[in-house]
Amino acid sequence: MIDTFKTLLGDAGVLTEPDDVAPYATDWKHTVRGAPACVLRPRNTADVAAVMRIAHERRIVIVPQGGNTGLAAGAVPDASGSQVVLSLSRMKAIQNVDPVGMTIEAEAGCILKTAQDAAADVGRLLPISLAAEGSAQIGGVVSTNAGGINVLRYGMARQLVLGLEVVQADGTVINGLRSLRKDNAGYDWKQLFIGSEGTLGIVTAAVLRLMPRPKLVVTSLLAVADPAAALRLLKLMQDELGETINAFELISGLSVKLVEEQFGQRAPLAGNGWFVLIEASANLGGLREAFENVLSRALEQAIATDGVIAESQTQAAQLWAIRERITEAELKAGRSVKHDVSVPIPALPAFLADAEASVSSGFPGARINAFGHAGDGNMHFNVLVSVDTDSAALNRSVYDLVAIHGGSISAEHGIGSYRVAELAHYRAGAELSIARLLKRSLDPKGILNSGKILGMEK
Amino acid sequence: MIDTFKTLLGDAGVLTEPDDVAPYATDWKHTVRGAPACVLRPRNTADVAAVMRIAHERRIVIVPQGGNTGLAAGAVPDASGSQVVLSLSRMKAIQNVDPVGMTIEAEAGCILKTAQDAAADVGRLLPISLAAEGSAQIGGVVSTNAGGINVLRYGMARQLVLGLEVVQADGTVINGLRSLRKDNAGYDWKQLFIGSEGTLGIVTAAVLRLMPRPKLVVTSLLAVADPAAALRLLKLMQDELGETINAFELISGLSVKLVEEQFGQRAPLAGNGWFVLIEASANLGGLREAFENVLSRALEQAIATDGVIAESQTQAAQLWAIRERITEAELKAGRSVKHDVSVPIPALPAFLADAEASVSSGFPGARINAFGHAGDGNMHFNVLVSVDTDSAALNRSVYDLVAIHGGSISAEHGIGSYRVAELAHYRAGAELSIARLLKRSLDPKGILNSGKILGMEK
Structure with a gap:
């Protein structure tokens, strides 16, 4: 098998040495350690298709992997020694960035941050933003329907996918790399591959929507008595500021206390309940004034008990640091x-x-x-x-x-390999039945990321 | 068969008289005239499920129909006399409207306008707007992935569907009526039923996203030399006004001339090329001023040759009337x-x-x-x-x-029955193959709206 793959992909395209393979064998959190038969590194979609034809013929389980930053161990092989990791990392070209049509086309292995930067270079925003953006790859972002801090305004990754290229279990390539905002010509099959974590097909390239780049930003931290007050604040903000709200983050008092204990950073306002971090942005003047008015009303109506608005980018970064440090503070605790x-x-x-x-x-x-x-x-x-x-x-x-x-x-x-049993327990039978039907239909031999989401098929 | 359905649905639930059946037998444009065996009018999801169990057992083709306002004859039966129309019109309840979570849950037969009004009553916007909104029903809007005039800002219907209830070909009910913004627990199966025009399952209820309701609106008509100038205008507008643009409609000189000839309405500005109708809205002050600045720049840079901004709702309606009358003017011509x-x-x-x-x-x-x-x-x-x-x-x-x-x-x-041959001609083989695979998997007996989109399966 290794030789067949080497003939196909060249020596550089097949990793077998333990040291080379190790980074691909474990997840980002090092909770799961797999034993891949080898790691394949295709150069292009034709390589991926050729790999899948071989895998399909010989019933080899292929585990697609992008930046390997997932939090559900969905991109690592099991411990059997028979599964093969397919890394998309070498397929990282950005094919097109279009400021008028507001789209970007990139291969699966393109780093999210690289794509964000390419969009920024033409004055546009790729609004998928998450902690792992410096390592996460577009293929993984799409395959896991990634979220992040801007979902409130811009939606999950799914909302931004206009076109997709996918390699199916038997090696068939479906090229749907269209840059269309509207396309009701037949079934929207690409939706199947978004968020299914590589269990139905392998995403090799995508066309994503870009958005206008807001010029003005307001960042604010508020103290509220409890989550019910936070929701009153959310409604007030949405009434007055509309869709300008990028982020509305609720933070418990303990979370802020952990950051204080572990990092010595204190919240710059009084509060003994919960906190809300809000970011709003727009291109229209009047954002700051409108935000100040809403904040005043929230204080008057006792929805919030205290609040600060960042006066500089530095202050904004300090407010965000409280939110961003919670995970590490928790780890230290x-x-x-x-x-x-x-x-x-x-x-x-x-x-x-x-x-x-x-x-x-x-x-x-x-x-x-x-x-x-x-x-x-x-x-x-x-x-x-x-x-x-x-x-x-x-x-x-x-x-x-x-x-x-x-x-x-x-x-x-996502579900990955972590939450397979819990998904089976909590989702209703009819939902699991249609999921299994789709899996059997699109991957009848069970060679695509087997064991993830639905577990091993009988 | 009729008796079985009458036992199930009551006499009022089964229409067989030619006069009663006629409105369901032809499409809105009266281009196709079908011959249904009967028209079924279920009262609830359990009725739909019972109908499908019978249809599945006896291989009866079921043609789901909502407001019957589609433009592709996707909701009418063929002329064989054997297909049965399933009208969702009696299932029209609005189950929930939530201004904080910004969601609405409605049954399939709920008229789009009724749902829009229910959202407005709680200060929110259901941003699906189309000419047929007074008759179109939520089930049809979802099943056809309806577009309309606000897609630029708010996306197609798909982008607004949070939850779905579907009855499958064999009568299985899948209840996914969740009101969640984020849900990566397993495959997002509901995507299959959005835009597949009732060929994979029957949508019986949906949870849709609502949006904040913008308070300020600017409507403007501009003259441009050609479509290339219109795109320069689009980029300038998106650079300066961000996501506040609801509509950017390009109108040829002939289209405006047709409206003038047929309705005597003239465009309130000079122009001998093309026209662009723009609507922007926001909650922030500064919208009007920003719009005026962009318009000035567009005129200075000779991107636009003339332009007017509506000074009142009446003037805005007059500008929109030019756009909205084109279809009827064309019909008269x-x-x-x-x-x-x-x-x-x-x-x-x-x-x-x-x-x-x-x-x-x-x-x-x-x-x-x-x-x-x-x-x-x-x-x-x-x-x-x-x-x-x-x-x-x-x-x-x-x-x-x-x-x-x-x-x-x-x-x-959509494709409906009008564009079946053209879809087969213009879409690549791999895309049609996966579509046929999905159809066979989800409707193995071929009883769901047979003949639509993919044509008759062999």
Whole structure:
């Protein structure tokens, strides 16, 4: 098998040495360690198609991998020693950036940051922004339907995909790299490959939408009594500022305290409840004035108890640093069990109260580090626990409440190999049935990233 | 069969009298006349599921129908006398309207305008707006991935669907009526049913996103020399006004002349080339001033040759009337052959020039009524022709150029039964293959709206 692949891809296209293979064998969090038979590094779509034809003929499981920055171990092989990693890293060309049509076409291996920069160079915005953007690749961003900090305004990755090129399980290439805003000619098959984590096909290139680049930005941190007050603030902001709100981040008091303890950074305002970090941007004058008016009203109406607006980019960066340092502060504080969940926005206060009560009673001593994209209904409900805490039981108690409140056990991180059992438990039978039907139809031999999302097919 | 359905749905749920059935048997344009075996009018999702179980067992073809306002004859039965229309009209409840979470949940039969009004009542905007909104139903809007005049800003219907309930070919109900902004828990199966025109399943209810309601609106008509100048204007507008632009409509001189001839309405500005109608809206002050600045720059730089801004809602309505009357003016002017096409935005000028040259040389005397959503790359390229013009040859000459320029033969109207042969001709084999695979997988007996989009399966 190795020789066949070497003939096809050249020696540089097939990695087999343990040191070379190691970075591809484990996920970013080093939680899973796989044993790939080898790592393939195709140069172009034709290479990928040729690999898949061989894999299809010989029933070799192919695990597509981009920047390997995922948080659900969806891009690493299992420990069997038989799965083959297909890295898209060498296919990184940007084919086209168009400021008038506002599109960018890039190969799967193009780093997200590189694509962002290319858009900025023509005065446009590629509005997918996430912590791993310096390593994450376009193919992975599309395959996992990545989220990030601008979803409130610009949507998930899916909303920005105009065209896609995909290699199917049997090596068939479907080229749908159109740059069209509107296209109702037949089924929109590309949707199948967005967010299915490489289990239905391999994304080799994409055309993404760009957006106008806002010139004015306002960044503000506010103190609120509780999540219910945060939602009143969200409504007021949306009433007055419309779609200019990029981010509306809810941060628990404990989260801010962790940053203070671990980094010595204090929030620049009084507050003993929760905090909200808001970023708004626009091209129209009047943004700052309108924001100040809303802030005044929020204080007058006691929706917020205190608030600051950044007076400079430096101050804005300091406010964002509080939010961005939470994850590392949590890491320094000890063991935690993480949940990336979403609920309908109006259900956030009740979910948070119920989940806190459930964790407090079931896991005495646990501390809840809750923060996240409240404007999207997405919270990172992380729990600081002792070493002997039963994480499966903790997950169950949190996810049961997510289900009761009509939410999702994975808002943006996906299922990968981490949450396979939980997906099977929490999603209704009819939803799983159609998912399995799609998997069997598009990958009848079960060679595409087997074991992820739906687990191993019988 | 009729008796079985009457037992299930009651007498009021099954129409068989010719007069009762007639409105369901023909499309809005009265181009196709079908012969349904009967018309079924279920009261709820359980009824739809029961109908599908029977249809599945007995291989009865079911043609789902909403407001029957489609422009591709996608919701009418064939002439065989054996197909059954399933009208969703009685399932019209609005289940929930949420101004904080900014969502609306409605049954398939809910009229689009009713849903828009319900959103407005809570201060929110349901931003799907189209000429047929007083009759079109939510189920049809979702099933056809409807477009309309606000796509530039808010996207097609797909972008606004958060949750879906679907009845499958065998009667299985998949309830995915979640109100979540972010949900990466498994395959996003609902995408399959958006835009597939009832050929893969029947949409029975949907959760749609709402948007903040802009308070300020600017409407403007500008004269430009040609489509290339219109694109320079589009770029300038997007640079300066960002996402506040709701509509950017390009209108040919002939289109304006037709409105003048048929309605006596003149454009309130000089121009002997093309026109652009722009609507922008926002919640921030500064919109009008920014718009005036851009207009001044466009005139200074000779991008536009003249321009007016509406000073009142009445004037704004008059500007919009020019655009909205084009279709009727065309109808009054005689026979026309219509094309709802899209190309990449930068390709618009070349496509329009090429298509005009091709039509002029191939069809002497034909006049081109070109207008449409240029900000989306979507033009209604309609051709006024004599009675003896070969419309198939004309279609071919236009669609060949659409293909050359990387476009779509159906931007927003869909395929239905009108464009089945053209889809098969213009879409690549791999795209049709995966479409057929999905059809066979989800509707193995071929009972869901058979003959639409992909034609009759062998």
